[in-house]
Amino acid sequence: MDMKNETFKQIINNQMLTEEESFFSDIEFDKNLTWKKIEKSVGKKNNYKTVIYSLAAVIILLLGISGLLFVNIQNQNLPTKQVSQNVIFLKKKSGIHSNFILKTIDTVEIIKIKNVYIENIFRDTINNYITISDTVFVKEFNDEIIAENDSKNTVNENYTLHISNEIPEKKKFKIKFRFGNNFESPIENQQSFVSLRTNL
Amino acid sequence: MDEIEIVKGCKKQNRVTQKLLYELYAKSMFRICYRYVINNFDAEDIVADGFIKIFSNFDKFEYRAKGSLEAWMKKIVVNECLLFLKRRQRINYTDADLYILDDTEADENLYCTDIFKIIAQMPDGYRTIFNLYIIEGYSHKEISEILNISIQTSKSQLSRAKKHLKNIITVNGYEERNIQTNNK
Numbered sequence: 001m002d003m004k005n006e007t008f009k010q011i012i013n014n015q016m017l018t019e020e021e022s023f024f025s026d027i028e029f030d031k032n033l034t035w036k037k038i039e040k041s042v043g044k045k046n047n048y049k050t051v052i053y054s055l056a057a058v059i060i061l062l063l064g065i066s067g068l069l070f071v072n073i074q075n076q077n078l079p080t081k082q083v084s085q086n087v088i089f090l091k092k093k094s095g096i097h098s099n100f101i102l103k104t105i106d107t108v109e110i111i112k113i114k115n116v117y118i119e120n121i122f123r124d125t126i127n128n129y130i131t132i133s134d135t136v137f138v139k140e141f142n143d144e145i146i147a148e149n150d151s152k153n154t155v156n157e158n159y160t161l162h163i164s165n166e167i168p169e170k171k172k173f174k175i176k177f178r179f180g181n182n183f184e185s186p187i188e189n190q191q192s193f194v195s196l197r198t199n200l
Numbered sequence: 201m202d203e204i205e206i207v208k209g210c211k212k213q214n215r216v217t218q219k220l221l222y223e224l225y226a227k228s229m230f231r232i233c234y235r236y237v238i239n240n241f242d243a244e245d246i247v248a249d250g251f252i253k254i255f256s257n258f259d260k261f262e263y264r265a266k267g268s269l270e271a272w273m274k275k276i277v278v279n280e281c282l283l284f285l286k287r288r289q290r291i292n293y294t295d296a297d298l299y300i301l302d303d304t305e306a307d308e309n310l311y312c313t314d315i316f317k318i319i320a321q322m323p324d325g326y327r328t329i330f331n332l333y334i335i336e337g338y339s340h341k342e343i344s345e346i347l348n349i350s351i352q353t354s355k356s357q358l359s360r361a362k363k364h365l366k367n368i369i370t371v372n373g374y375e376e377r378n379i380q381t382n383n384k
Binding site: 037 | 227243245248317335337
């Protein structure tokens with residue numbers, strides 16, 4: 001049966017080869033029109049691909065940017081938390097409450113804990129004074145002095161910082177400052193603490 | 201440009217190479233399609249769909265030897281034909297009417313002219329199996345897998361196709377002769 005099938009196949013295929021040209025000479029095939037259809041569709045597919053890839057790239061980019069922003073925000077939050085923790089710590093140890101409230105913690109940034117950056121600063125460019133609008137704690141002091149505590153003997157009331165350096169012209173700026181160890185720390189062992197409170 | 205270069209170009213989605221490939225094989229692919237659907241407009245549509253599929257799947261094709269490209273393309277185009285027939289629901293295979301041609305019924309040494317016309321006159325089911333088995337060279341097992349039918353159904357449809365072929369030849373008075381006699 002297989003042999004017969006093979007012979008049959010052979011006969012038919014040979015016959016087809018012989019007749020193919022004459023048979024298809026009567027049948028119309030619009031090659032150009034078919035190619036145009038193909039070209040159009042392939043072009044569209046490529047366009048879709050480009051659009052999809054572009055969209056994917058934009059999404060990845062947006063995710064990347066939002067990720068960076070998120071990390072940045074987290075980084076900003078981290079020292080703020082440290083400040084808050086310090087405040088709580090001080091409250092417990094000293095028993096002082098009213099003078100140790102940190103109001104605008106989001107504008108305070110601590111670097112290495114020892115140095116404090118504050119953005120919410122009112123400045124007086126004529127007298128070269130700045131006033132800090134919130135209570136800030138600095139646990140230890142660094143030798144580097146950029147801004148000094150000008151009211152050396154006042155503990156509870158307003159503090160004004162005298163800037164020894166030039167005040168930056170930018171509206172929003174950061175000032176690195178150090179307060180002098182001019183009063184007794186409320187913490188045991190006479191640890192160097194500074195509290196700063198303004199009337200603003 | 202040889203076949204390997206065409207393959208390389210098509211893998212890069214180069215439009216000029218794609219056109220070249222189309223120019224080379226469009227006619228033969230059209231003829232395959234026509235054998236299945238017996239309508240030149242439908243065949244054109246299938247050729248277009250087939251080439252679109254070929255171009256978009258070129259990254260999956262591995263060139264092995266001369267002829268492998270044509271065989272791969274042919275397979276895609278035949279699949280497109282089968283899909284077309286399935287969509288149109290033009291084929292109805294039934295297991296109920298299993299019919300296997302007896303050896304004595306089949307004249308394997310049949311010789312006829314106008315074979316394309318005879319194929320065109322076959323019902324879709326017979327013609328599809330006939331095309332797949334006799335012309336494309338698929339086995340009954342492969343056909344059963346492609347068309348999702350049983351091997352017996354495939355065999356039955358082929359037997360019927362052969363009988364149909366013989367009947368047409370007899371009715372139309374096509375020339376019948378024994379190849380063995382002819383070869384002498």
